[in-house]
Amino acid sequence: MHTSDYLPHRRQILVFRGGDGREYLNDLHGLHVDTGRWERLRCSGTIPEARANHCSAVLNRHLFIFGGWNGQTRLNDVHVLDTDTMVWSRLEPRGVAPPPRAGMTLTRIRDRLYLFGGSGPAAKCFDDLQILDLKEMCWTEITSRSKSGGGGSSGTALSSGSGVGEERAIPGAHLASAAENSGLERSRGGGWGGNQANPNDEHVTESVSIWGEGPGPRAGHSATVLDRRLVIFGGSHGSRYLGEMFVLDTDPVPEPLVIAPSCAQLIGSHLRHYLDREDFSDVTLIVEKRPVRAHRLVLSIASDRFKAMFSSGFRESSEREVEVEGCSFEVFKLMLGYIYTGEPPSALLVGSQSDPILAAELLALADQYMLDHLKQLCEARLTEEVREDTVDSIMDLAERSNSWQLRAVCRHFVRNRDERHASFASSF
Structure with a gap:
């Protein structure tokens, strides 16, 4: 119900509290990895309201918090903490914000935050991928959606501009079934599995398309980063617990296209x-x-x-x-x-x-x-x-x-x- 993130320059794991079984909390604690000592951290600024089942990610010396459940409603706000000054700020990114949700994951790859899944109103699970471009401070439009794969859902597959690794980088990993043709690609496109145009070749943020079949709707899953790849594992959808793994390559090797007439x-x-x-x-x-x-x-x-x-x-x-x-x-x-x-x-x-x-x-x-x-x-x-x-x-x-x-x-x-x-x- 809480989140924890390691800040190398502080040598601390920062824990933004969730609920304790009686109430929802919004205090911040730090664990010193060298001494094993806990410390309650004093913050100022626009502090996020008390919540649980939120998600977090770190870029450089900034801690980002998104969404969650405050006991009455699901949230979709974005806050950032400057861990040098310990001042919270609420962000107002341009673009269309993701629907309120809880139980999702937030993963930082380069200058982007990748938000996936979670549960919305009436316990409806999402299978969408949302991308927050931190350079532009803008939610990126996701296009070219296709039917999703894992989890047996009928939701939409993720869409953005890269490919999923054909190589099985993780033993036992379940790659997208369209692994030969997926990846992120800036409107131009991206995907779960293969080679598409490289979204980093030029700075475009208008839209991103994902190729390949991504995870189905889920919440409570895990997400981690392996080099430039986003790895999604498990979670639950309704009464079903899921055990497959998906890999999204956010910067696939560009595939030269032979499209000029012979x-x-x-x-x-x-x-x-x-x-x-x-x-x-x-x-x-x-x-x-x-x-x-x-x-x-x-x-x-x-x-x-x-x-x-x-x-x-x-x-x-x-x-x-x-x-x-x-x-x-x-x-x-x-x-x-x-x-x-x-x-x-x-x-x-x-x-x-x-x-x-x-x-x-x-x-x-x-x-x-x-x-x-x-x-x-x-x-x-x-x-x-x-x-x-x-x-x-x-x-x-x-x-x-x-x-x-x-x-x-x-x-x-x-x-x-x-x-x-x-x-x-x-x-x-």
């Missing part, structure tokens, strides 16, 4: 802008007496037919203009659009209401220029057109264009049609 991605996304453009074009294809500017390298990568055309020894390899015969300008332009964008023409989309003759002509051209993916798209589109009055012509097209999948569909149609006819004839 060269291949850049080429793929920009290539479409060079279709029939004069920029860098080195060949003009003449189709039905109409020019289409293109790039030998692009065409050769996509099509072995083009590659052979532009290889040494062929007339097309040295000519600036190349005549293309045997197809319409419209269909040839659709094929080039596919090569430069990688996207199928709208006429080939399944369910398209476009003229199937366009898909048939594109199928023949795709076979001629050895564009297998485009050819398969054409086959898929034309299978929708297989019926009694078209199956023979589509079968003939499939044979001429080496479209074995389309041919198989036609043969399936004919086979089942003939069986139906035979069955119908035998019934008379």
Whole structure:
């Protein structure tokens, strides 16, 4: 019900009293670690009201007290004691203060106080992490909450900007189940378990996000610090006593992100802008007496037919203009659009209401220029057109264009049609 903190410069353990079974107290006592002698310490200033089940932490020569229970209501006030002058002050941090509570923990890591858990009105337990930035004297906003893990609660997971240790620094410790992706990260984020952006790389206090699954609601637990890690153990929630351990890495190793597009991605996304453009074009294809500017390298990568055309020894390899015969300008332009964008023409989309003759002509051209993916798209589109009055012509097209999948569909149609006819004839 009380708190105790060691002050190295005083060589004392300071105990801020809770209740003694009869009343709530607010006196301060010090135990000299060298002599084992107790001393009641005289303080002045704005002394915290009597309370129990509060929490405390030390930064340098200052003792911080938060919340607790005064016998009538739960508290969420913050007081600080200057242990040189022994003067108490009440702090009024900016930001949204945590809800009143008791039985929580307060842990100092660097210039931050980490408040976790506790019980509120009607014995409701909290599973939130609250952070008081002592440099800014501001409660930090916690964002990016996810479902909590331990304790089997349905509360929210903690959110701030770092990671939880994947290494099992403490034998038997139960790390967050999302240990590979949690940690504190300044709005930017943090977490129970893994690597995220380092919140200490720049001074930002607006918000913090925690990744990973943190402890469920609880009170009466313990919290300690191991290097930069906050370790939460045990506690209770209702009638259940909890025994798992969670570790929050408040300053994880930054994980370099590879998010810039690769060269291949850049080429793929920009290539479409060079279709029939004069920029860098080195060949003009003449189709039905109409020019289409293109790039030998692009065409050769996509099509072995083009590659052979532009290889040494062929007339097309040295000519600036190349005549293309045997197809319409419209269909040839659709094929080039596919090569430069990688996207199928709208006429080939399944369910398209476009003229199937366009898909048939594109199928023949795709076979001629050895564009297998485009050819398969054409086959898929034309299978929708297989019926009694078209199956023979589509079968003939499939044979001429080496479209074995389309041919198989036609043969399936004919086979089942003939069986139906035979069955119908035998019934008379």
